[in-house]
Amino acid sequence: MTAQTVVTPAAGRQRRWNTAWLLLLPGGLWLTAFFVVPLFQLVATSLYDPSGSEELGYAMTWSWSNYGDAIDFYTGPLVRGFGYAAVATLLCLVIGYPLAYAIAFKAGRWKNLMLILVIAPFFTSFLVRTLAWKLILSDNGFVVGVAKTLGLVADDGRLLATGVAVVAGLTYNFLPFMVLPLYASLEKIDHRLIEAAGDLYASPVQGFRRVTLPLSMPGVIAGTLLTFIPSTGDFINAQLLGDTTTTMIGNVIQSRFEVGDYPAAAALSVTLMVLIVILVSVYIRRAGTEELL
Amino acid sequence: MSTVAPSADAAEHSTRSEDLRLSALTKQFGDFTAVDSLDLTIPAGSFFALLGPSGCGKTTTLRMVAGLEIPTQGDVRLGADDITWAKPYRRPVNTVFQNYALFPHLTIYENVAFGLRRKGRKDVAEPVREMLGLVELEGFEGRKPNELSGGQQQRVALARALINHPQVLLLDEPLGALDLKLRRQMQIELKRIQVEVGVTFVHVTHDQEEAMTMADTIAVMHGGRIEQMGSPGELYENPRTTFVANFLGQSNLVTGRVTGRDGEDLKVDAQGAEVRVPAARANGVDGDVWLGVRPEKIVLTPAGNRPDRNSLGRAEIVDVSFVGVSTQYMLRMPWRQDLMAFEQNTGARAVLKRGDVVEVGFAGAHAFLLDHDQDARAGVDQDLSL
Amino acid sequence: MRLGRWVSDHAVLAVALAVLAYTFLPIVIVVLMSFNQPASRAAYTFDAFTLNNWKNPCGPEGLCSSLVTSIQIGVLATVGATLLGTLMAFALVRQRFRGRSLANVLIFLPMASPEVVMGASLLALFVAGGLGGLLGFWTILIAHIMFCLSFVVVTVRARLQGMDSRLEQAAMDLYATESQAFWKVTFPIVFPGILSAALLAFALSFDDFIITNFNSGQTVTFPMYVWGAAQRDIPMQINVVGTAMFVVAVAIVFLSEMLRRRRERVR
Incomplete structure (x- = not known):
């Protein structure tokens, strides 16, 4: 009996450990083979001889200069990629917060319906939606007409094929990624806390600033990350709504790959990934919520 | 620490049940010892309560009996069978879980029939009907658990377990989620059902009132061990540790010293007052002691009237709480200790006021002595019940 | 005032x-x-x-064949990702084991990476492995299963975490063996989560352009078709498809919401 007492729990733990690995193995292998390994290959590709081609093949020459060259050559798209994404993220936050707040606190029995309405437009194809924006912002369209009347756009100016259109497209397409996490964290706030703030002489604005906003920070952080990260790498909006002066880093990566300039494209991809990781970790550190990961 | 509960009357109701024996039962989680070498025999057919504050190891003990936790050491026996290592579905033990754990996707009927179906019974309609009758839930067969009130869910959980005719029924804080009034009602109900079916009930709770109302025998657990075991009356009237004295009801503990013996009584010097306590209630202690008196055993008489019983001297009333059936007084003793006294509102005397000075007395047969080395505040504030 | x-x-x-x-x-x-x-x-x-x-949605050459391709890939990717992801979710919630946080990172990372990087790195792997000529249906499928997997794990895991693990214990206490407890209790309760994970996976796969674009070779999915059309002239039929997608998706959501309401209203 004593022997059994010692052996059995350990054996049980062993068996459980094996079950866990058996369940994790197929998916884990898939992610490793088609996500992790490719990332290493991407880094390797970024160091290939830049003079190689698809026909002649590529030689591993540890060409670190690929990075310098790519960054020098594509500084504009790189800066635009992050700049446009940052502006779009901020706009998403500004228009997404009231929406999430209203659904969480003001919608009452229409809560579920409003949530469905938030997601519903995004059931159509990303590309079809973006093409619709092309029409909305077209030179003889309604939006440009109103903007010209208000003097926001010069009489011979246009919106389509400008940075404004690209940012508008990004803002639109990634809005649900902001609204849903915001809603999730606002929904968890006990409404009595906000009433308590009011009871303790906080004006509605102070109550929001001192209670609601701090408590919704996890949602703000998750939302901004979920909007910012995919926006930086996006090239659909810049391609369909912008022109050659609005190319983002994603466009360059895509076109470099298309013409077979793999080393430069890979170097840019790695640069993008590294910059995102740095920015995100600084941001999370500053925001003080590491548990998000 | 080998303790055997007195055989309960209920034992004769069930002839096929057998005693539940835990010996040297130990459970460690890492460095933490949740249950520490527990020896316990629960007689067949009894209503047994494991009472203690949260984290005392009572639920872990229950889970080891249910087979949901594997002991680190020791064994669990049901009659002659060693069930220590048996899978939960291979032991004649069923559980009423805390918050019930009813299957949300199944109807009440299917919830109750679940165990029988797993055992391969085909004709479940009759027993299910019978069992729903026992818990007074006829007509609820087609509903889902979330359409029932807390009290009704509680009954379903009970029916779902009892239908399998277990030898032992485990109840893990079964009434914890109910409001006070419903809890009272269910306490009586549970006791009725236990007597009716005659199954051994092992009831885990942190609510001392709940344990005292229902159980034949209570084991008070603390820190993975059993502090004291006995009938509710025994535990209340003669607690053997400060923890039990404070956890089960309230106690006034006054520092004293045994100075001698006078026939059946021990003479105790309590802060200068000489009092007598029957030696039988001394719990075998000597020298420095805690003199314990329950608040309702304290008798207050107007100052000057020397009481014909043990007196602790004069005290000033510093606080009065009127609670309807009784009045609670806080008494400031000459040695700066505050004692509690409860007095029934019989109407025989006007309620005393703050600032009144009274004589504090008690009958020796109502007091008890405890080892002075124990912490006088053990178990205070750990009673979470209302 | x-x-x-x-x-x-x-x-x-x-x-x-x-x-x-x-x-x-x-x-x-x-x-x-x-x-x-x-x-x-x-x-x-x-x-x-x-x-x-609307009468002639397949008019433009290649539109409907691209739709069929997208649906085929969507269905296969959904089945693959849901299967692998559900297993992983069960391991993460129900089992204690070493290397858990590593597994969590592995699942979190794809969701936090820009699609262009995932697409580019997969292409780099295929090319380096000499598979550049084989790009097409199967490489798209591999990529789609990869990026849908994490979303499935997260969705199913949330549902599993919301499920009281004592329900399984209660089943075992009531004489259900481990496998009976799983099939009679756990699976029926988690199933809605698995279903919504599958719908999400299909939606993600069906709508993906960026990753697909890198690894599609000559295969044309619906988003690829729209992209190609946008460079030339845009057939109005893509709006028919867009409208139909919207209507079907909204109908599914409302139907499931109505079913849920009805189930709750039985009382």
Whole structure:
């Protein structure tokens, strides 16, 4: 009996450990083979001889200069990629917060319906939606007409094929990624806390600033990350709504790959990934919520 | 620490049940010892309560009996069978879980029939009907658990377990989620059902009132061990540790010293007052002691009237709480200790006021002595019940 | 004073409704354009009402075959990702084991990576492995299973975490063996989570352009078709497909919501 007492729990733990690995193995292998390994290959590709081609093949020459060259050559798209994404993220936050707040606190029995309405437009194809924006912002369209009347756009100016259109497209397409996490964290706030703030002489604005906003920070952080990260790498909006002066880093990566300039494209991809990781970790550190990961 | 509960009357109701024996039962989680070498025999057919504050190891003990936790050491026996290592579905033990754990996707009927179906019974309609009758839930067969009130869910959980005719029924804080009034009602109900079916009930709770109302025998657990075991009356009237004295009801503990013996009584010097306590209630202690008196055993008489019983001297009333059936007084003793006294509102005397000075007395047969080395505040504030 | 209070109470709601209206603006355009008879092939403006696009959605060459390809890949990717992801979710919630946080990172990373990096790195792998010539249906499928997997794990895991693990214990206490407890209790309770994970996976796969674009070779999915068309002239039929997608998806959501309501209303 004593022997059994010692052996059995350990054996049980062993068996459980094996079950866990058996369940994790197929998916884990898939992610490793088609996500992790490719990332290493991407880094390797970024160091290939830049003079190689698809026909002649590529030689591993540890060409670190690929990075310098790519960054020098594509500084504009790189800066635009992050700049446009940052502006779009901020706009998403500004228009997404009231929406999430209203659904969480003001919608009452229409809560579920409003949530469905938030997601519903995004059931159509990303590309079809973006093409619709092309029409909305077209030179003889309604939006440009109103903007010209208000003097926001010069009489011979246009919106389509400008940075404004690209940012508008990004803002639109990634809005649900902001609204849903915001809603999730606002929904968890006990409404009595906000009433308590009011009871303790906080004006509605102070109550929001001192209670609601701090408590919704996890949602703000998750939302901004979920909007910012995919926006930086996006090239659909810049391609369909912008022109050659609005190319983002994603466009360059895509076109470099298309013409077979793999080393430069890979170097840019790695640069993008590294910059995102740095920015995100600084941001999370500053925001003080590491548990998000 | 080998303790055997007195055989309960209920034992004769069930002839096929057998005693539940835990010996040297130990459970460690890492460095933490949740249950520490527990020896316990629960007689067949009894209503047994494991009472203690949260984290005392009572639920872990229950889970080891249910087979949901594997002991680190020791064994669990049901009659002659060693069930220590048996899978939960291979032991004649069923559980009423805390918050019930009813299957949300199944109807009440299917919830109750679940165990029988797993055992391969085909004709479940009759027993299910019978069992729903026992818990007074006829007509609820087609509903889902979330359409029932807390009290009704509680009954379903009970029916779902009892239908399998277990030898032992485990109840893990079964009434914890109910409001006070419903809890009272269910306490009586549970006791009725236990007597009716005659199954051994092992009831885990942190609510001392709940344990005292229902159980034949209570084991008070603390820190993975059993502090004291006995009938509710025994535990209340003669607690053997400060923890039990404070956890089960309230106690006034006054520092004293045994100075001698006078026939059946021990003479105790309590802060200068000489009092007598029957030696039988001394719990075998000597020298420095805690003199314990329950608040309702304290008798207050107007100052000057020397009481014909043990007196602790004069005290000033510093606080009065009127609670309807009784009045609670806080008494400031000459040695700066505050004692509690409860007095029934019989109407025989006007309620005393703050600032009144009274004589504090008690009958020796109502007091008890405890080892002075124990912490006088053990178990205070750990009673979470209302 | 009373008016001021009403305005301040409803201002947020008004802003929210305005934002909602803004999100529906392109949908209105898509629906409208699906009935458009363009004046010329180059012009992408509304000219005249017609039902022709709806009567003949497969008119433009390659549109319907791209739709079929997208649906095939979507279904296969959904099955693959749901299967692998559900297993992983069970391991993460129900089992204690070493290397758990590593597994969590592995699942979190794909969701936090820009699609362009995932697409590019997969392409780099295929090319380096000498598979550049084999790009097509199967490489798209591999990529789709990869990026849908994490979303499935997260969705199923949330449902599993919301499930009281004592229900399984209760089943075992009531004489259910481990496998009976799983099939009679755990699986039916988690199933809605698995279903919504599958729907999410299909939606993600069906709509993906960026990763697909890198690894598609000569295979054309529906988003690839739209992309190609946008460079030349845009057939109005893509708006028919867009409208149909919208209607089908909204119908599914409302249907499931109604079913849920009915189930709750049985009392």
